[in-house]
Amino acid sequence: MNRVVIVSASVGAGHDGAARELARRLAEHGHRVDIHDYLDLLPGSMGRALGAAYLRQLLAVPRSWDVLLKVLQRSRLFAKLICLLFSVTSRPLRRVVAGADLVVSTHPLPSQTLSRLRYKGRVTVPVVTYLTDMSVHRLWVAPHVDLHIALHEVAAEQARQLGAKRIVVTGPAVGPAFRPAASNAERLRARQKFGLPAEGRLALVAAGSWGVGDIADTAREIAATGAATPVVLCGQNESLRRELADGIALGWIDDMPTLMRACDIVVQNAGGLSSLEALATGLPVITYRCLAGHGRTNAAALDEAGLVRWIRDENDLARALTTRPTEAALSATCPSVVLDAEMGHREPARRRRRRLALAAASTVAVLWLATVGVSLAVAGGFQSIGPASRRGGAVYVLVAVDSTKPMSKQTIHKLAVAHGAAAVSTTVLRTQPETVRALAKAGVTIVNAADGAPYETGVFTGRGSIGQVATGIAAVTGRSPRLMVSNGELDAVDLGIVAMHRERIIVPAATVHCGAAMGHGMRGVILVESTGDCDLGATLDALAALAHRHSVRQASIEELSA
Structure with a gap:
């Protein structure tokens, strides 16, 4: 039995959701899997403060994420400074991955720290980055990570341009519960479970676990088209749930697969895990009023891949709400199969000893040349x-x-x-x-x-x-x-x-x-x-x-x- 350590970060639900699904699949393959939250490895309460600051930024100055991503893409120095700041997690991260046969990261910050540890020889097992987003920014690509797993060739090409060497495209890490409804009767039972209308077209408005973005305007404009009734996922944002004037407001939902089978289309604004879950359920997905920063870049990448259409104009919304499911397909390769194969790349102990012996011999030869050789x-x-x-x-x-x-x-x-x-x-x-x-x-x-x-x-x-x-x-x-x-x-x-x-x-x-x-x-x-x-x-x-x-x-x- 191999031990796999997955490092995620509880910044939104997408990174953790991918980590849990990867862990489930690897456990089915007979591996022992541990999941760790990168924010818990930061000193003191820095991790919780970072998550709270990220949420406040999305709520108060969302367009600052556009500026941040643009600077990040253009400046390697800025990216290096961020990596240097988070290198304080090196020691606790080494501790949690000790004894692992494979390390998987579902967030860019632990990927960068693991890359440094891999380069210094402090981590000797393969390190894999699972790219949870369809768009790839500079921090996602760490130079000494052994493998990057991408969701689509569009994401793979972006990673390649940023210097990623080994990339494999696989299907998304979405649970088997996300499947199309087997019949109209199953769809009706799903609507009854959540108290939704039995008749009419329902548009599930997904805004992530935090319920951020122009959600109220999105619901109002969907309702104004008359093409669908908005069903708004407010997540942990209770104030949004109380204030929403149009459509049906839902709080935190534990049974997302059933809710998606109750609806006819998903309207999303971040391009995260909800988009992939909806595609796995067989629903059409559109992007509307997307979040600044990663929301925009994900929207562009999903649109380029032909998976999720990006609606930029309110006049196009009514027709988009009646769109059919996409015919574009994601890869059928299971990411856990790729991870299984990557564990086989670990160097045997004999080979590592041989490399150490070669390194020692090389050191002796260099010292000899620099001393006795020079004298001769x-x-x-x-x-x-x-x-x-x-x-x-x-x-x-x-x-x-x-x-x-x-x-x-x-x-x-x-x-x-x-x-x-x-x-x-x-x-x-x-x-x-x-x-x-x-x-x-x-x-x-x-x-x-x-x-x-x-x-x-x-x-x-x-x-x-x-x-x-x-x-x-x-x-x-x-x-x-x-x-x-x-x-x-x-x-x-x-x-x-x-x-x-x-x-x-x-x-x-x-x-x-x-x-x-x-x-x-x-x-x-x-x-x-x-x-x-x-x-x-x-x-x-x-x-x-x-x-x-x-x-x-x-x-x-x-x-x-x-």
């Missing part, structure tokens, strides 16, 4: 001058400047004569700016050493020091460094920062400590680590003597960056 690329010469420089017949002296002791003029002169370079770190820039300035003035190439030579990748501090030193050297010497010294252990972020400062990376062929014995055959970039108690001048003399003895040319490191 640098060692191979990408954005760098690597140890391969030792294959030439030259030695390039690079001295890591000591931050604790200024370099003497004699040592600076020796370094310049040896065509040497100086590696400058953040600490050196802060403590020995005059030494850096004197080195540059003597013609010694200044190399970026970030937070210390040779630079090793760091999480935050080291990376920030690459740019700090590059900017600092430019400020002190008037020239930006073109080289940076590193041990080659870099990641993609380091490489990006170095490239941003238009530097190339030097990887020393060897590192020697000041005063230590020199090896034979030294070639390439030699990094000399100096300390305050070391005679750097003597070390430079020893390097020069070694180079002369092995016929190795002392060259400027700038040759490598050319």
